[in-house]
Amino acid sequence: MDTFCYLFSDMNHPSIIIGGGCAGMQLIRQLLKMPHDQTGDILLIEKEKSIPGKSWCFWANKPSEYDFLVSKRWHKIAFHAEHIHLAENIQPYAYHYISSEDFFDFHYELIRKSARVKIINEQFESVQQTNGLFTVKTDRNDYQASRVFNSVTDFTHPPTNTILLWQHFYGWFIQTEKPVFDQEAATLMDFSIEQGPGANFMYVLPFSANTALVEFTAFSSAESYPEEVYTRQLESYIQKHWNTQYVIERTESGKIPMSNFPFSLFNDAGAINIGAAAGAIKPTTGYAFKRIMKDTQGLNHLLFDQKERKAISSDRFKFYDQLLLQIIQNQPERVREIMTKLFSKNDWISVLKFLDEDSSLLEEISIFSSLPKRLFLKQVYQYVRGR
Ligand SMILES: Cc1cc2nc3c(=O)[nH]c(=O)nc-3n(C[C@H](O)[C@H](O)[C@H](O)COP(=O)(O)OP(=O)(O)OC[C@H]3O[C@@H](n4cnc5c(N)ncnc54)[C@H](O)[C@@H]3O)c2cc1C
Structure with missing residues (x-):
C-alpha cells in the first residue's frame, strides 16, 4: 500500500x-x-x-427540497392484517416515492x-x-x-447493553398481465402473511394498474432470511391477491439497522x-x-x-422507540397486534405525525392508550430495571 x-x-x-x-x-x-x-x-x-x-419513500404535507425527483405520489395508504383491511386518504399528506x-x-x-x-x-x-x-x-x-x-x-460491534435488530426486505418490481393494482393506494403494511421468528409484513407500491413493487419485509434479530423464504412468501402473496401472470422486472433487497x-x-x-x-x-x-x-x-x-445543531431525535421519542425495540426483540409475535391497534384505533394523520416525531405529548398519550397497556408498562419496567 x-x-x-x-x-x-x-x-x-x-x-x-x-x-x-x-x-x-x-x-x-x-x-x-x-x-x-x-x-x-x-x-x-x-x-x-x-x-x-433503492426505493426511497416518505410522507410529507409540505413541499420538500426533492419534490422534483418524486416520480409517484399516493394520497391514500392502506394497512392490512388478518381480518382488518383499512385504507385512508391522508391529505394534506402524500406518500412520496423517489428512485x-x-x-x-x-x-x-x-x-x-x-x-x-x-x-x-x-x-x-x-x-x-x-x-x-x-x-x-x-x-x-x-x-x-x-x-x-x-x-x-x-x-x-454494538456497544454493550444496546439493541441491534434488522429490518430486512426482498421485493420484486413486477409487471402483471392483467390490470390488477389499485394505483391510488400504497400498502404500508400487510400483516396477513405467514409470521416467522420476526414480525413479517408485505409492502406494496403500485405504480400503475400493471406495475408494482411488492416487498416482503421483516423486523427481526436475524440480518436476513434464506432467499427462498422471501421468494416463497412473494409468490404466494401475488398468487393469492392478484392471481395473474407476471414478469419480475427487477429485485430490490436490503437491510436497515434498528437500534438504540x-x-x-x-x-x-x-x-x-x-x-x-x-x-x-x-x-x-x-x-x-x-x-x-x-x-x-x-x-x-x-x-x-x-x-x-439539534439531535435528530428527542429523548422522548428515543424512549418510545426503545420500548418498541424491546418488544420486537423479545416478543416479535406481538408486533402485528400493536400495529393493528395503532392503525385501527387512531386517526392516521396523528399516526403519521407521531412516526415523524412531530406529535404533541397529548397526542402521544392518546396513541399509547390505544396500544396493549400491560405490554408497554412491562417494557417501561424492564427499561428502568436495565438502566
Ligand atoms: C434498500 C433500502 C431501502 C430503503 N428505503 C427507505 C425508504 O423508503 N424511506 C426512507 O426514508 N429510508 C429508506 N431506507 C433507509 C435509508 O435509505 C438509509 O438508511 C440511508 O441511505 C442512510 O443514509 P446514509 O448516507 O447515512 O447511508 P448510506 O446511504 O448507506 O450511505 C453511506 C455510504 O458510505 C459508503 N461507505 C460505507 N463504508 C465506507 C467506507 N469504509 N469508506 C468509504 N465509503 C463507505 C457506502 O458505500 C454508502 O454509499 C432504505 C434503505 C435501504 C437499504
Missing part, C-alpha cells in the same frame, strides 16, 4: 465527506448552495463505484458541473484530529482537511456525523430520507456554529 499525505495542493481549505450515499449527497447539494469561501472545496470519499438502487437512481443521477450531474467537488473511490479507515486539522486515512492515502463530515457507521445505539452528532475525533452515523434512521420504522433532509438543511445554516 502506498501511503502518503495528500495536501490538496489544488483544493482550497477542503471539507471531506466520508460516504457518498443518501446523506453525503444531500449535504453536497446544500454545501454547493453556499459561497465557495464559506465551505472550501469538497472531497468525497466513497468506497463503491456504483451503488445498488435512488434518479437521486444519484441528479447529484452526480451537480458534482460534474461543479469545480468544487472531487470524488475518490477509496475505503475510509480512520480519522484523527490534531489542533483543528483532520487527517483521514483510507486504504490508499492520507488526506488532510479543516472539516470532516462522516456518514459511515460500524454496526458490527447512542448515536452522536460528532465522532470520537470531532468529525461531524451525518445520516445513519448521526442517528438519522428511525429505529422502529427504518425511514431516514426525510430526517436526513431536515438535518442536512440545518447543517448548512449551522456550519459555523455546530453547537446549535
Whole structure:
C-alpha cells in the first residue's frame, strides 16, 4: 500500500465527506448552495463505484427540497392484517416515492458541473484530529482537511447493553398481465402473511394498474432470511391477491439497522456525523430520507456554529422507540397486534405525525392508550430495571 499525505495542493481549505450515499449527497447539494469561501472545496470519499438502487419513500404535507425527483405520489395508504383491511386518504399528506437512481443521477450531474467537488473511490479507515486539522486515512492515502463530515457507521460491534435488530426486505418490481393494482393506494403494511421468528409484513407500491413493487419485509434479530423464504412468501402473496401472470422486472433487497445505539452528532475525533452515523434512521420504522433532509438543511445554516445543531431525535421519542425495540426483540409475535391497534384505533394523520416525531405529548398519550397497556408498562419496567 502506498501511503502518503495528500495536501490538496489544488483544493482550497477542503471539507471531506466520508460516504457518498443518501446523506453525503444531500449535504453536497446544500454545501454547493453556499459561497465557495464559506465551505472550501469538497472531497468525497466513497468506497463503491456504483451503488445498488433503492426505493426511497416518505410522507410529507409540505413541499420538500426533492419534490422534483418524486416520480409517484399516493394520497391514500392502506394497512392490512388478518381480518382488518383499512385504507385512508391522508391529505394534506402524500406518500412520496423517489428512485435512488434518479437521486444519484441528479447529484452526480451537480458534482460534474461543479469545480468544487472531487470524488475518490477509496475505503475510509480512520480519522484523527490534531489542533483543528483532520487527517483521514483510507486504504490508499492520507488526506488532510479543516472539516470532516462522516456518514459511515460500524454496526458490527454494538456497544454493550444496546439493541441491534434488522429490518430486512426482498421485493420484486413486477409487471402483471392483467390490470390488477389499485394505483391510488400504497400498502404500508400487510400483516396477513405467514409470521416467522420476526414480525413479517408485505409492502406494496403500485405504480400503475400493471406495475408494482411488492416487498416482503421483516423486523427481526436475524440480518436476513434464506432467499427462498422471501421468494416463497412473494409468490404466494401475488398468487393469492392478484392471481395473474407476471414478469419480475427487477429485485430490490436490503437491510436497515434498528437500534438504540447512542448515536452522536460528532465522532470520537470531532468529525461531524451525518445520516445513519448521526442517528438519522428511525429505529422502529427504518425511514431516514426525510430526517436526513431536515438535518442536512440545518447543517448548512449551522456550519459555523455546530453547537446549535439539534439531535435528530428527542429523548422522548428515543424512549418510545426503545420500548418498541424491546418488544420486537423479545416478543416479535406481538408486533402485528400493536400495529393493528395503532392503525385501527387512531386517526392516521396523528399516526403519521407521531412516526415523524412531530406529535404533541397529548397526542402521544392518546396513541399509547390505544396500544396493549400491560405490554408497554412491562417494557417501561424492564427499561428502568436495565438502566
Ligand atoms: C434498500 C433500502 C431501502 C430503503 N428505503 C427507505 C425508504 O423508503 N424511506 C426512507 O426514508 N429510508 C429508506 N431506507 C433507509 C435509508 O435509505 C438509509 O438508511 C440511508 O441511505 C442512510 O443514509 P446514509 O448516507 O447515512 O447511508 P448510506 O446511504 O448507506 O450511505 C453511506 C455510504 O458510505 C459508503 N461507505 C460505507 N463504508 C465506507 C467506507 N469504509 N469508506 C468509504 N465509503 C463507505 C457506502 O458505500 C454508502 O454509499 C432504505 C434503505 C435501504 C437499504
